[in-house]
Amino acid sequence: MIRSWIKNIGPGPLVAAAFIGPGTVTLCTIAGVSFGFALLWALLFSLFATIVLQEMSARIGVISGKGLAEIMRSEIKNPIFRGFVTVLMLSAIVVGNAAYEAGNISGGVLGLEVLVGSPTLLIGAFSIKVLSVIIGVLAFLLLYIGNYKILERVLISLVIIMSFAFLIAAFMTRPNVMEILKGLFQFKTPTGSLFTIIGLIGTTVVPYNLFLHAALAKEKWHSESDLKFARKDTIIAVSLGCIVSMCIIIAAASITSDNIKTAADLAKGLEPLFGAYAKYFLSIGLFAAGITSAITAPLAAAFVTSGCLGWETNLRSFKFRSVWFFILLLGVIFSSLNIKSIEIIKFAQVANGALLPITAIFLIWLMNKSNVLGKYVNTKLQNGLGIIIVGITFFLGIKSILKVFNSI
Numbered sequence: 001m002i003r004s005w006i007k008n009i010g011p012g013p014l015v016a017a018a019f020i021g022p023g024t025v026t027l028c029t030i031a032g033v034s035f036g037f038a039l040l041w042a043l044l045f046s047l048f049a050t051i052v053l054q055e056m057s058a059r060i061g062v063i064s065g066k067g068l069a070e071i072m073r074s075e076i077k078n079p080i081f082r083g084f085v086t087v088l089m090l091s092a093i094v095v096g097n098a099a100y101e102a103g104n105i106s107g108g109v110l111g112l113e114v115l116v117g118s119p120t121l122l123i124g125a126f127s128i129k130v131l132s133v134i135i136g137v138l139a140f141l142l143l144y145i146g147n148y149k150i151l152e153r154v155l156i157s158l159v160i161i162m163s164f165a166f167l168i169a170a171f172m173t174r175p176n177v178m179e180i181l182k183g184l185f186q187f188k189t190p191t192g193s194l195f196t197i198i199g200l201i202g203t204t205v206v207p208y209n210l211f212l213h214a215a216l217a218k219e220k221w222h223s224e225s226d227l228k229f230a231r232k233d234t235i236i237a238v239s240l241g242c243i244v245s246m247c248i249i250i251a252a253a254s255i256t257s258d259n260i261k262t263a264a265d266l267a268k269g270l271e272p273l274f275g276a277y278a279k280y281f282l283s284i285g286l287f288a289a290g291i292t293s294a295i296t297a298p299l300a301a302a303f304v305t306s307g308c309l310g311w312e313t314n315l316r317s318f319k320f321r322s323v324w325f326f327i328l329l330l331g332v333i334f335s336s337l338n339i340k341s342i343e344i345i346k347f348a349q350v351a352n353g354a355l356l357p358i359t360a361i362f363l364i365w366l367m368n369k370s371n372v373l374g375k376y377v378n379t380k381l382q383n384g385l386g387i388i389i390v391g392i393t394f395f396l397g398i399k400s401i402l403k404v405f406n407s408i
Contacts, residue, residue, distance in 0.1 A: 010230060011216030012237025013156045014296055015054060015209050020162065020241050021293030022107020023100070024203045025286055028245050031196050032252025037175075037183030040246055042197045044184050046204035047242040049389045051235055053360060056367050056378070056386070057210045058230040061217030063376050068214040069307025071372060072362055085362075086308045092355040093208045093304045094323070097297040101331025104297055108135045108290025109335065114283040129336045136332035139294045143324050146316035148219050155295065158288045159237075163244050165285030170247035172281075173254040180250065204242065205393060207356045208300040210363060215303040215313060227376070251282070294331065298324035357394040364390065 031039045057068060064071060069089065076082040109131040119130040142154055189197065217230055302323040306313045314320060364386040367378040378386070 010220040010233040012233035013159045016237045016241030017292035018296035019206045028248035029252045032249035036253040040183035042200040046201045057213040058217040061214035062221045067307045068211045094301045097301040098327045098330045102334035104293040105335040111283045111287030132336035158292045162288035165281045166247040169281045170250040207359045211304045212300040298327040360390045
């Protein structure tokens, strides 16, 4: 039974790896330090919303045998509207992932720096972070191999390592179980917590994961009978991912210092209370979070670009590799030279804020098309849940856009 379950593990852990990046780790750290357990309910809602949308995405990949971007391109008949949607998707996901890739690599570097220091290489007037280059090379090798099974096994292993690291760190803080339950089921919004709540939900319900999941599901499964495996895989992996995020909040809530701003600070902050082991567990977890996101972000961008432009979605094709290589290269350069592309990141935030509800709307629209899914179209309950989530993601999208322009 266990052997069968392991055999049918699919892209779910990769999706979890994609949304538990350094940004998520840092945001959960800040949430725990600033508000204790009070915002755990936001992650509980995120768990529900992510499972609903990712199940739809996996289902469309398994049943149609196509990626989400490919189907959207073929089903939107109006050429002008199709062009607008294509530009929006490419802008948000390709440009956005390029902007955030440096953060993914830098997050992995932060985890390693706590353990091995910060080696640098001086080349002329430039000081290059050696660890950024090493992580970039590791990500390049895994992506260049172009073998889905190898990529899947490596990322699953990293997710397991990351999960254990953060679970152990949370357990070491000996949290009050009743306080955790209150945080999960009492929907409180402490003063100053609104943007943190929006961030916790927005960093879990990620638009590019919907494209990534459909594309990977069609690589893993090829039969309608596999749909049950896809659903179990989604529920288990997303649940595990959200539990990891909760564990970070729980660990951070034990810190009383006001100087905790990143997960690296959290690792150092726990050391006086629980010894050096806490630092090691958190550092390993942060490294795993960084490198998994550094792999999945370029991969998602390559799938979306290929689907939007009608390219072959073969992991070894030249065009596919060119997209992920470009994004990975930018990430390594920006991270190793400490370049902060603020304007690009702001643009990416605006585009992603607009893309999340739009992607959810298109996803639900496609999930009701019998020519795409046959008898596996959405039920009324699934549509109802999807519409509720769309409403909330629309609110989040508007908030994120307004936040960028400092209009709130």
